[in-house]
Amino acid sequence: MALGEFDLIAKYFSRPAQQAVLGIGDDCALLQPRAGMLWAVSSDMLVEGRHFLSTVRPERLGHKALAVNLSDLAACGAQPVAFTLALALPKVDEVFLAGLAQGLFDLAQQHGIELVGGDTTAGPLNICITVFGEVPPGQALRRDGARPGDQLWVSHALGGGIGDARLALEVFRGHAALPGDQFEQLRAAMEQPQPRVALGLALRGVASAAIDLSDGLVGDLGHVLQRSGVGAVVHSAALPMSAVLAAQPLARQLECSLAGGDDYELLFTAPAGHADAVRAAAAQAGVGVCCIGQIDATPGLRLLDAQGAALPWTPRGFDHFAA
Amino acid sequence: MALGEFDLIAKYFSRPAQQAVLGIGDDCALLQPRAGMLWAVSSDMLVEGRHFLSTVRPERLGHKALAVNLSDLAACGAQPVAFTLALALPKVDEVFLAGLAQGLFDLAQQHGIELVGGDTTAGPLNICITVFGEVPPGQALRRDGARPGDQLWVSHALGGGIGDARLALEVFRGHAALPGDQFEQLRAAMEQPQPRVALGLALRGVASAAIDLSDGLVGDLGHVLQRSGVGAVVHSAALPMSAVLAAQPLARQLECSLAGGDDYELLFTAPAGHADAVRAAAAQAGVGVCCIGQIDATPGLRLLDAQGAALPWTPRGFDHFAA
Numbered sequence: 156m157a158l159g160e161f162d163l164i165a166k167y168f169s170r171p172a173q174q175a176v177l178g179i180g181d182d183c184a185l186l187q188p189r190a191g192m193l194w195a196v197s198s199d200m201l202v203e204g205r206h207f208l209s210t211v212r213p214e215r216l217g218h219k220a221l222a223v224n225l226s227d228l229a230a231c232g233a234q235p236v237a238f239t240l241a242l243a244l245p246k247v248d249e250v251f252l253a254g255l256a257q258g259l260f261d262l263a264q265q266h267g268i269e270l271v272g273g274d275t276t277a278g279p280l281n282i283c284i285t286v287f288g289e290v291p292p293g294q295a296l297r298r299d300g301a302r303p304g305d306q307l308w309v310s311h312a313l314g315g316g317i318g319d320a321r322l323a324l325e326v327f328r329g330h331a332a333l334p335g336d337q338f339e340q341l342r343a344a345m346e347q348p349q350p351r352v353a354l355g356l357a358l359r360g361v362a363s364a365a366i367d368l369s370d371g372l373v374g375d376l377g378h379v380l381q382r383s384g385v386g387a388v389v390h391s392a393a394l395p396m397s398a399v400l401a402a403q404p405l406a407r408q409l410e411c412s413l414a415g416g417d418d419y420e421l422l423f424t425a426p427a428g429h430a431d432a433v434r435a436a437a438a439q440a441g442v443g444v445c446c447i448g449q450i451d452a453t454p455g456l457r458l459l460d461a462q463g464a465a466l467p468w469t470p471r472g473f474d475h476f477a478a
Numbered sequence: 479m480a481l482g483e484f485d486l487i488a489k490y491f492s493r494p495a496q497q498a499v500l501g502i503g504d505d506c507a508l509l510q511p512r513a514g515m516l517w518a519v520s521s522d523m524l525v526e527g528r529h530f531l532s533t534v535r536p537e538r539l540g541h542k543a544l545a546v547n548l549s550d551l552a553a554c555g556a557q558p559v560a561f562t563l564a565l566a567l568p569k570v571d572e573v574f575l576a577g578l579a580q581g582l583f584d585l586a587q588q589h590g591i592e593l594v595g596g597d598t599t600a601g602p603l604n605i606c607i608t609v610f611g612e613v614p615p616g617q618a619l620r621r622d623g624a625r626p627g628d629q630l631w632v633s634h635a636l637g638g639g640i641g642d643a644r645l646a647l648e649v650f651r652g653h654a655a656l657p658g659d660q661f662e663q664l665r666a667a668m669e670q671p672q673p674r675v676a677l678g679l680a681l682r683g684v685a686s687a688a689i690d691l692s693d694g695l696v697g698d699l700g701h702v703l704q705r706s707g708v709g710a711v712v713h714s715a716a717l718p719m720s721a722v723l724a725a726q727p728l729a730r731q732l733e734c735s736l737a738g739g740d741d742y743e744l745l746f747t748a749p750a751g752h753a754d755a756v757r758a759a760a761a762q763a764g765v766g767v768c769c770i771g772q773i774d775a776t777p778g779l780r781l782l783d784a785q786g787a788a789l790p791w792t793p794r795g796f797d798h799f800a801a
Contacts, residue, residue: 182690183551183618197646200606208620231505237519241608273521278528279602283521283604
């Protein structure tokens with residue numbers, strides 16, 4: 156039996172309003188911002204074949220759709236508050252919807268945030284989430300705050316690194332092969348990224364600039380350098396990598412960690428004197444951090460190998476419209 | 479020459495931040511809500527073939543994508559402030575993008591609001607806008623405030639009515655035929671709806687409940703009745719109609735005006751003693767309003783014909799997942 160649009164919303168996505176003055180079911184949701192706080196807003200759209208594969212379990216897809224948005228709040232040092240969900244579905248598939256809602260609400264609950272509104276329609280599968288968070292004035296982490304002399308840091312899962320999601324994609328594409336257990340580990344990194352919200356909050360007043368890694372380290376770092384009007388040196392040997400990725404040929408290691416995309420770790424800068432505070436923030440958040448380079452005044456990015464020589468290879472960031 | 483994602487954003491969608499503390503180009507936008515105001519949020523997703531036809535001019539599509547969202551703020555009595563745009567595009571078509579941006583920013587400027595962030599990706603054409611507005615606590619128009627004895631009103635363009643968008647769609651579908659000038663008039667109603675923001679603001683403290691007409695009058699009224707726990711009588715002869723629709727056979731008039739969809743007029747209730755205030759609000763907003771019925775305590779909707787007899791026909795609201 157086909158469910159109509161309004162039945163769908165009620166069955167899978169309506170929950171009683173928690174903090175919202177008015178939640179799902181009216182023309183608008185009504186939220187009461189806390190006095191004096193800035194409102195941080197971000198919106199990400201996920202499309203099948205671009206941001207996820209048709210083989211992904213719906214629970215993981217629900218998780219990821221919210222996680223990539225929370226990752227933007229994390230990069231801003233904002234405390235998540237609420238989100239909206241707009242969903243285009245090719246057909247009403249209740250197993251899919253139940254799983255999607257499960258993954259979405261599980262992650263929402265972990266972060267104490269609520270779904271306050273949105274839209275559903277028929278159409279090619281598309282998930283668009285907009286998240287709202289709060290940050291005190293002057294405390295947001297921005298892309299334009301990096302200064303010469305700052306250290307460049309990247310977060311990672313304890314025992315993990317960056318580039319795993321890209322390596323998983325290469326396996327899906329048939330460009331690499333891995334034993335099943337290793338593949339499952341990397342697949343989880345790709346399909347269930349953990350937004351570094353706690354780290355972003357702990358880095359308020361510690362980091363000078365931050366961005367989340369969604370399009371690959373080199374491309375994302377480029378945004379920070381451009382907006383801050385600075386350059387950087389990155390020591391490729393310092394990049395955090397999982398044991399699985401570290402066992403790959405060097406060219407693949409570099410491709411995955413420098414131009415991988417879908418990492419959803421935080422890349423951030425901090426004055427050298429804040430190094431202990433950075434480590435304390437990471438410990439508080441339960442994640443690892445690596446110092447991978449320095450900010451300087453020379454425009455551009457210089458990638459160095461383990462011997463300090465220039466890497467002869469310049470990866471490109473992931474671009475959704477590149478061939 | 480293909481433009482990359484970041485070039486696209488810069489070329490067509492980046493404008494200097496106006497009121498926003500931080501606009502496009504960071505992980506999040508930062509907004510400063512005015513002290514004491516509630517934040518109204520709504521999100522609508524537009525899909526080709528469902529919400530617009532491939533023949534629509536990009537300027538009109540840009541207008542409509544924002545207009546349907548502003549219409550939600552209008553129905554809430556909220557003052558628009560800002561919006562985000564997430565866009566999936568099958569290919570980089572600069573003529574399309576330039577037109578889309580033009581229509582979008584023209585309407586945004588009319589309402590004094592700014593684009594503060596969003597996302598672009600490759601994928602089947604999809605436009606998802608999330609709007610933010612402000613409303614003082616306790617003054618939002620909601621769906622649950624209708625009371626027995628209230629009058630039921632609908633807004634309309636001066637000289638126009640409801641149902642024109644649906645009649646235009648019937649012509650597109652080949653189910654009806656019209657002279658070219660009449661078709662163009664109705665096509666504009668379908669492709670360039672005017673959100674009733676000024677009316678929504680003027681109805682604060684005057685209307686008891688409101689909703690915007692997006693899925694057809696009968697279906698949308700049903701939401702108000704359900705959430706308010708009331709019933710209604712609607713006099714079909716009182717429905718405002720354009721001369722073009724009024725010249726159609728009665729069955730089509732009723733189908734278009736009662737179950738049409740895409741009207742983006744406000745349907746609202748107000749105590750009978752507020753009738754003069756309703757008319758004053760409409761005059762102030764430069765739109766027409768018609769009293770089309772009354773709210774009562776008997777659950778359900780009773781449609782009456784010009785003689786006061788029950789209409790033998792029960793239209794259904796538009797449902798994006800209905801066959």
